[in-house]
Amino acid sequence: MxxxxxxxxxxxxxxxxxxxxxQVLAMQQVAADGPDAVSLNAIARTMAxxxxxxxxxxxxxxxxxxxxxxxxxxxxxxALQAATGEWEKPVDQLVALARAxxxxxxxxxxxxxxxFHTSSGSGQDLAPERTIPASSxxxxxxxxxLAGVASTASDGGASGRDNERLDAQLRAWAARSRLPDLPTRxxxxxxxxxTRLHGVVxxxxxxxxxxxxxxxxxxxxxxxxxxxxxAAGADPR
Amino acid sequence: MxxxxxxxxxxxxxxxxxxxxxQVLAMQQVAADGPDAVSLNAIARTMAxxxxxxxxxxxxxxxxxxxxxxxxxxxxxxALQAATGEWEKPVDQLVALARAxxxxxxxxxxxxxxxFHTSSGSGQDLAPERTIPASSxxxxxxxxxLAGVASTASDGGASGRDNERLDAQLRAWAARSRLPDLPTRxxxxxxxxxTRLHGVVxxxxxxxxxxxxxxxxxxxxxxxxxxxxxAAGADPR
Numbered sequence: 001m002x003x004x005x006x007x008x009x010x011x012x013x014x015x016x017x018x019x020x021x022x023q024v025l026a027m028q029q030v031a032a033d034g035p036d037a038v039s040l041n042a043i044a045r046t047m048a049x050x051x052x053x054x055x056x057x058x059x060x061x062x063x064x065x066x067x068x069x070x071x072x073x074x075x076x077x078x079a080l081q082a083a084t085g086e087w088e089k090p091v092d093q094l095v096a097l098a099r100a101x102x103x104x105x106x107x108x109x110x111x112x113x114x115x116f117h118t119s120s121g122s123g124q125d126l127a128p129e130r131t132i133p134a135s136s137x138x139x140x141x142x143x144x145x146l147a148g149v150a151s152t153a154s155d156g157g158a159s160g161r162d163n164e165r166l167d168a169q170l171r172a173w174a175a176r177s178r179l180p181d182l183p184t185r186x187x188x189x190x191x192x193x194x195t196r197l198h199g200v201v202x203x204x205x206x207x208x209x210x211x212x213x214x215x216x217x218x219x220x221x222x223x224x225x226x227x228x229x230x231a232a233g234a235d236p237r
Numbered sequence: 238m239x240x241x242x243x244x245x246x247x248x249x250x251x252x253x254x255x256x257x258x259x260q261v262l263a264m265q266q267v268a269a270d271g272p273d274a275v276s277l278n279a280i281a282r283t284m285a286x287x288x289x290x291x292x293x294x295x296x297x298x299x300x301x302x303x304x305x306x307x308x309x310x311x312x313x314x315x316a317l318q319a320a321t322g323e324w325e326k327p328v329d330q331l332v333a334l335a336r337a338x339x340x341x342x343x344x345x346x347x348x349x350x351x352x353f354h355t356s357s358g359s360g361q362d363l364a365p366e367r368t369i370p371a372s373s374x375x376x377x378x379x380x381x382x383l384a385g386v387a388s389t390a391s392d393g394g395a396s397g398r399d400n401e402r403l404d405a406q407l408r409a410w411a412a413r414s415r416l417p418d419l420p421t422r423x424x425x426x427x428x429x430x431x432t433r434l435h436g437v438v439x440x441x442x443x444x445x446x447x448x449x450x451x452x453x454x455x456x457x458x459x460x461x462x463x464x465x466x467x468a469a470g471a472d473p474r
Contacts, residue, residue, distance in 0.1 A: 165452070166459065169450060211372075
């Protein structure tokens with residue numbers, strides 16, 4: 001009976017609980033002192049474990065960070081999939097995806113900072129074999145939606161310029177990240193969508209938009225509107 | 238003789254030197270452990286001062302951070318002014334301004350993080366009366382350039398929508414920040430330019446673009462090109 005065989009042992013359950021507790025404490029450090037403050041030794045002290053014991057759960061600080069990064073990239077991708085799944089028209093899906101990105105960031109400021117305001121989230125410095133596939137899930141959703149919005153009649157990149165170097169790099173990136181095979185114009189739009197939404201959200205999280213007195217939601221909606229026009233290739237006014 | 242009367246006393250010189258040393262140590266903390274790690278007490282220990290003594294130089298951690306934020310906003314504004322001053326045509330000035338923004342960030346990653354990846358730079362949490370005028374200097378340069386690029390024939394916001402709420406907030410922001418009196422379309426473009434450039438630069442600094450294998454300079458140039466089309470109101474393709 002598979003259901004009984006698959007049930008975790010008491011020992012495994014304890015291990016899972018300990019791992020979750022370590023992750024919760026790590027995110028408390030992110031919340032209190034920023035993403036750079038995460039320390040396995042400090043977590044071990046809080047849990048009254050020996051420094052050696054905690055390494056039975058995570059080989060290194062980087063392994064813990066990679067785990068957190070993958071967890072939160074997955075959560076973000078889930079949120080984006082759920083939001084776009086509620087709509088049929090690509091334009092509505094793009095609006096829903098953009099709003100869900102901001103909503104997720106505001107609801108999860110510390111995970112957002114961990115992923116986007118440190119090099120941990122890029123996978124360069126820790127475990128690219130885990131973090132790149134995780135981050136690609138969100139990009140998959142974004143590219144699928146943009147492919148629907150983008151005017152297929154258009155040639156050239158989103159930026160309207162022939163740029164063979166950029167096109168070659170976009171194709172290599174899509175292949176390496178196992179992203180769908182799409183026109184380079186759509187791949188470029190995916191990156192531009194990603195950087196633009198991040199630009200507003202990141203400054204909102206740092207209270208930079210609060211200091212202007214401008215409602216970030218209004219600026220964000222304006223940027224979504226411009227993104228749609230950019231993707232659809234319509235007149236920008 | 239004014240030149241002699243204005244010369245700082247030996248005591249004043251020492252005070253200036255101590256303040257500079259505190260600022261250098263604070264930026265070393267930013268570099269090592271992120272912007273949240275700045276600690277007056279840790280700086281006092283490094284300088285072999287009593288915790289009480291360091292408060293004769295900075296009333297609080299926030300006062301030190303405000304000083305640093307103002308210093309770096311000024312440095313950024315100087316860089317932008319110098320870059321745009323070399324050109325006559327507004328479009329060339331906008332390209333120069335955007336490139337200078339990225340160049341400054343790459344040359345000054347820790348000041349950039351301090352200003353843009355924390356709430357310190359927004360002035361909300363420390364000294365808005367000092368940080369807002371300092372940050373407005375860069376925005377002044379950006380708005381001046383954008384006003385030259387923007388099609389004055391266009392009505393409505395940059396986003397192409399009538400949005401009375403956003404327009405009212407843009408006017409209030411410009412008045413409060415003592416920004417030039419410009420059409421709301423240009424004010425909106427200023428914010429959009431700011432968030433878009435920040436979006437690319439911020440992800441580049443976190444090595445997120447390195448993990449895609451795409452040259453950030455190429456993506457940045459593409460975004461500059463789209464910004465110019467957005468500002469000029471031309472067809473986006």
